Amino acid sequence: MLSRKNGINYYQNAKDDEKVKNVYAGIDIGGTTVKMALIDEEGTIFDKWEIPTDKRESGKHILRDIAASLHQATGRLHNVHHILGAGVGAPGYIDVENGVIVEAVNLGWKNVAVSAELGEALGVPVFADNDANLAAAGEKWKGAGGDADNLLAVTLGTGVGGGIIAGGEILHGYAGLAGEIGHITVLKEGGAPCNCGKQGCLETVSSATGIARMAKEALNQFDGESELKNIQTANGTIEAKDVFAEAAKGDELASSIVRESMDHLGFTLANLCNSLNPQVVVIGGGVSKAGEQLLEAMRGSFTRFSIPKIAQETEIKIATLGNDAGVIGAAWLAKQKLITPEASR
Amino acid sequence: MLSRKNGINYYQNAKDDEKVKNVYAGIDIGGTTVKMALIDEEGTIFDKWEIPTDKRESGKHILRDIAASLHQATGRLHNVHHILGAGVGAPGYIDVENGVIVEAVNLGWKNVAVSAELGEALGVPVFADNDANLAAAGEKWKGAGGDADNLLAVTLGTGVGGGIIAGGEILHGYAGLAGEIGHITVLKEGGAPCNCGKQGCLETVSSATGIARMAKEALNQFDGESELKNIQTANGTIEAKDVFAEAAKGDELASSIVRESMDHLGFTLANLCNSLNPQVVVIGGGVSKAGEQLLEAMRGSFTRFSIPKIAQETEIKIATLGNDAGVIGAAWLAKQKLITPEASR
Known part of the structure; x- marks a missing residue:
């Protein structure tokens, strides 16, 4: 599906002269909606949207909904975006090292292995952190x-x-x-x-x-x-x-x-x-x-x-970023972890 | 002067069966005395001593005195210690990245390039930080x-x-x-x-x-x-x-x-x-x-x-370390910088 030419990733089904843009998925899970965005390496949002947070059955549908929505979005974008990785912000207590949401009362989550589960569904590395930390990172990177x-x-x-x-x-x-x-x-x-x-x-x-x-x-x-x-x-x-x-x-x-x-x-x-x-x-x-x-x-x-x-x-x-701070911070996290592996200590 | 056998550094003039111990020099510069120690990779102090801080002429003799004292000490130890690097703590405002003491009122120092000057005199990498930070690092590593x-x-x-x-x-x-x-x-x-x-x-x-x-x-x-x-x-x-x-x-x-x-x-x-x-x-x-x-x-x-x-x-x-916290923290700094180069950012 993917070929490399001159250091740039191309999808086979993209037009020959069409450059595939590397992006990160920024995901901000809130108690009411999940905000999502595709963000390039300079922090520019290429596409953003949100889906409702389905909290039924202890929030077991949330990650599946996120993966489906991202697959749909990349399809909608005619495969010209190549997702390098994803960052996820969630409210609550996160085991950052392992990408596990230990407890997020608002979502009904306990010990949800976000990095492992979403990583498998998306086929790219997924990193997680507290939503307030990622909002801070978003404002650091592209905001005030x-x-x-x-x-x-x-x-x-x-x-x-x-x-x-x-x-x-x-x-x-x-x-x-x-x-x-x-x-x-x-x-x-x-x-x-x-x-x-x-x-x-x-x-x-x-x-x-x-x-x-x-x-x-x-x-x-x-x-x-x-x-x-x-x-x-x-x-x-x-x-x-x-x-x-x-x-x-x-x-x-x-x-x-x-x-x-x-x-x-x-x-x-x-x-x-x-x-x-x-x-x-x-x-x-x-x-x-x-x-x-x-x-x-x-x-x-x-x-x-x-x-x-x-x-x-x-x-x-x-x-200055308003509600976009979380998804931009999530993309920053993914970028930082993938570019400087020692930062994942 | 130095040979390597089985991954261990030997000095030529040391007895053949004498293993040369790798150590860091920990240096804690105060307004009255300079505390010095040779400390191994586990944080054990092998030798410690102090010299008066010579504050005459804006403290221009201090680094020379430190280098001379360290050379003397390694001689006294019959060259069985091999200094890998040194850490220096000083009171005042330090440019940590460049190892420059920007201002240390107690020493009469302004813009003293400790890492460069002492590094040249000792022939090993030298790192500097604020003395209170290094006391904290000392207590972290080997203290409470x-x-x-x-x-x-x-x-x-x-x-x-x-x-x-x-x-x-x-x-x-x-x-x-x-x-x-x-x-x-x-x-x-x-x-x-x-x-x-x-x-x-x-x-x-x-x-x-x-x-x-x-x-x-x-x-x-x-x-x-x-x-x-x-x-x-x-x-x-x-x-x-x-x-x-x-x-x-x-x-x-x-x-x-x-x-x-x-x-x-x-x-x-x-x-x-x-x-x-x-x-x-x-x-x-x-x-x-x-x-x-x-x-x-x-x-x-x-x-x-x-x-x-x-x-x-x-x-x-x-x-628990009392006055040793500073020199132990200084050795920790040198060890950390030399073992994990990305930590020197």
Whole structure:
């Protein structure tokens, strides 16, 4: 099926003058959809699509669906793409070395050998890592990270996730928990309880959920005038984006919540930078849509709590890839593992 | 001068039946003395000694003195040791890739090309890194670290230093500042000023200097009975070891200072472990002589502020190598670079 000429792979059934493009498959498995893309060696997405995540029967159909969809996609592309390998991101605890998803509660998975099973179905090497780590790698490679070898990514969404790239590689730590920066304690006393089992985590004050909770609590104890209160009355609830929007318009209550939340974020990022010295910090997730408003609100606290050289030199940026970060990071993983085998240690 | 037989290096002037042992030179340059050792591939010290650090004329004699001393030592050992390479630790900012000490204020050095100059004098490859990083590597290899690939070392001395080993390698960060955990902010408000330019750093409350300062400040405002006060009157000052000693005997004032200092240490280490997930944390430096008393005082805070899985699984240990950590870590560096060339990226 495949021939080689001048170092380039050609499919026999491709037109003679048609160059076959080498690509990596980037796969980002979420609880609702599986995002997939074919990505070339420069990180350009050639094709992307998604399929629903079939969680029935402990998620046993997911890998088969992914393989079928990829086969269909490469067919649709008239075989002009040659898949060199695939990277897979999944939520949960991953045995990176063996490509096994030890546990992914959202998918119903326990001990799923992604690299072995999908590798056999696709006929190419498959590598797996945590989805937050791969989103960090995506932003590093083609997003706001500017291909920095030392980068810290934080995702402010429903929760707070993160990934650390150091010396060009994803940090995993002893049990794969490295990068779980959402559970850094920021409130030593009186913090809200967190899903992780402790309290006062960054996630309780800087996630979308945490910001909304703080707004609701503040409104419960607030007798004055605030547009936030009107929004709560009209919508029956308050979301983080409302808090940022009203703060931008000058609402004092909303501003105080943004200040408090971003003070904790700045404190946490400063201390991480003091100890890890990344070149770039990339802030993503839904809350990061506040953009410059968010950066401005956290910059004072970041500067105040950073070693002066760190405060001066660390670039803090808003993520640029959105939902594509995961598939691009997954392709980066496959490329990195296939090009530098020692990186797979 | 050198012959090879059965894969073993022999010196011609060694006795025929005398096996020449391969060793690494570990060199730890401090402001007062240079510690040196010959260390075999298993990390055993065969010989160690020190020479004064000659800081005259911007430290221009230091490298020559080191080379002369090493030549003398290998002569003293009747040429039965064959030096494969050397590692050098120095205080300050190091360009690790090129082996250049960019600045070491304590030595009077600016842009000293240690790898090139000492490499030429010794005729073997020479590698350099920050002394705190190499102390961490020493404890990892032969000390309390049990050769863990993911390890955090903290040194509680005059200041607070640290080193991070992740995935088996020393983390440097973008500008070589990774591991500077002494400047993590622990007091957001009202902290004491730190040498780094900000305030409320871990160093201000958990170094020997910081603990002594806290004791003196507490005594200034204290009217009751405390053995600490008697010690201050008798000695004219208070040292950290007095605080730990009196706390161990039940002195309430001393105990409250130990509690406060170790609460901050536990908080900091918990947050570092939450984000880096090391297998082992090794605590060294003069303050660590308090041993089990220190561990006990910080454990509550560490557990309270750690993700439950981290609290359960992370081993916290007192360093075991003392002043040898630096030379052993320096030998580890040389061994690692020579055995795995890709690690020198």
